[in-house]
Amino acid sequence: MANIAVFAEIEDGVIHDISLQCIAKARALAGAGGKVIALAAGHGVSAPAAKMFGYGADEVFAADDAALNGYIPRRYRKVVASWLVSQSPALALFPSTTLGLDLAASVAGELKAPCALYCDDIQAADGGWRMKRIEFDRKVATQFAPAAAGTAIATLRDGAADAPVFDAARTGTVQPAQAGAVETVARVLKREVAKKTVNLKDAKIIVAGGAGVGSAENFQLLRDFAAKLGAEIGATRAVVDAGWLPADHQIGQTGATVKPAVYIACGISGAVQHRVGMMDSGKIVAINTDPNAPIFKIAHYQIVGDLKVVLPKLMKCLPG
Numbered sequence: 001m002a003n004i005a006v007f008a009e010i011e012d013g014v015i016h017d018i019s020l021q022c023i024a025k026a027r028a029l030a031g032a033g034g035k036v037i038a039l040a041a042g043h044g045v046s047a048p049a050a051k052m053f054g055y056g057a058d059e060v061f062a063a064d065d066a067a068l069n070g071y072i073p074r075r076y077r078k079v080v081a082s083w084l085v086s087q088s089p090a091l092a093l094f095p096s097t098t099l100g101l102d103l104a105a106s107v108a109g110e111l112k113a114p115c116a117l118y119c120d121d122i123q124a125a126d127g128g129w130r131m132k133r134i135e136f137d138r139k140v141a142t143q144f145a146p147a148a149a150g151t152a153i154a155t156l157r158d159g160a161a162d163a164p165v166f167d168a169a170r171t172g173t174v175q176p177a178q179a180g181a182v183e184t185v186a187r188v189l190k191r192e193v194a195k196k197t198v199n200l201k202d203a204k205i206i207v208a209g210g211a212g213v214g215s216a217e218n219f220q221l222l223r224d225f226a227a228k229l230g231a232e233i234g235a236t237r238a239v240v241d242a243g244w245l246p247a248d249h250q251i252g253q254t255g256a257t258v259k260p261a262v263y264i265a266c267g268i269s270g271a272v273q274h275r276v277g278m279m280d281s282g283k284i285v286a287i288n289t290d291p292n293a294p295i296f297k298i299a300h301y302q303i304v305g306d307l308k309v310v311l312p313k314l315m316k317c318l319p320g
């Protein structure tokens with residue numbers, strides 16, 4: 001039983017999925033008697049922040065101020081640090097996003113609080129916390145325990161928890177958190193976010209292509225196959241770097257982490273940076289011309305062959 005704080009990242013009025021996962025984890029750690037207290041910061045975040053009640057937060061705060069429009073580290077650090085001091089939770093969770101990682105580390109510096117980044121799991125242990133981080137293709141698992149009393153800080157990695165189901169019956173009043181006066185050293189003039197072209201997170205089936213697809217045009221083969229299966233199209237970094245697909249299709253260490261029921265890897269070697277983003281898929285099917293491709297080590301079904309030959313054959317087996 002403990003109060004757990006969550007810093008939630010809200011962008012364009014939408015709470016990031018990984019912030020919702022933080023709320024789910026906080027809910028589990030708070031137990032029956034503890035509270036989940038959530039904070040959002042930015043401009044115009046109060047209304048979307050209210051949704052956090054529905055996702056399981058007991059108290060919701062918003063530092064809603066034009067001065068917080070865009071991520072300005074000094075301002076955000078002051079706001080979050082002073083909010084944490086006022087709430088004194090046992091643990092504060094941040095999402096392992098670019099913003100969350102930067103903010104968590106700088107708030108920890110300000111508060112001289114223990115901080116563990118990229119946690120895959122956090123459990124209560126010995127009256128404190130045990131944070132776990134899994135790295136290097138699951139070959140290294142590191143556990144951390146905060147050495148100091150007081151608020152511990154951790155960032156949660158994408159996929160560490162399932163996002164909670166929204167309950168419209170859970171509502172509440174968002175409380176203001178003070179933005180405070182901070183000297184301005186930089187201002188965000190403009191921020192342009194590319195439109196999402198794919199929804200990999202919710203996909204039940206993903207057909208992913210790698211450099212072995214050969215060209216942007218050849219991806220039509222994967223699109224036709226995906227259309228028959230009702231699947232989304234994923235890609236390796238090699239594909240994104242080649243400009244064959246937009247960056248939001250990328251899966252792996254620097255892309256999305258996905259767990260579809262079925263992952264069909266076409267012309268993908270299976271580099272560790274790709275595997276970490278898809279290895280928890282329910283069933284993995286790999287198509288590769290190289291029988292020694294590393295992807296075959298984690299594939300449940302291995303097809304050695306040219307994807308340009310294999311995919312049309314597979315498609316013929318599908319109805320419609």
Ligand SMILES: Cc1cc2nc3c(=O)[nH]c(=O)nc-3n(C[C@H](O)[C@H](O)[C@H](O)COP(=O)(O)OP(=O)(O)OC[C@H]3O[C@@H](n4cnc5c(N)ncnc54)[C@H](O)[C@@H]3O)c2cc1C
Nearest residue numbers: 210211212236237252253254255267269273274288289307
């Ligand atoms: C810091 C860092 C972060 C990274 N982050 C990511 C990331 O998030 N995601 C990611 O994917 N990568 C990432 N990478 C890159 C990663 O290391 C690999 O370079 C990349 O995943 C390789 O992509 P690929 O499998 O498409 O290409 P390749 O490794 O070139 O593999 C192509 C495969 O296609 C097969 N092939 C060729 N022709 C055919 C055919 N006609 N039919 C069937 N098979 C065929 C080949 O046998 C080969 O196995 C990162 C690298 C670094 C250093």
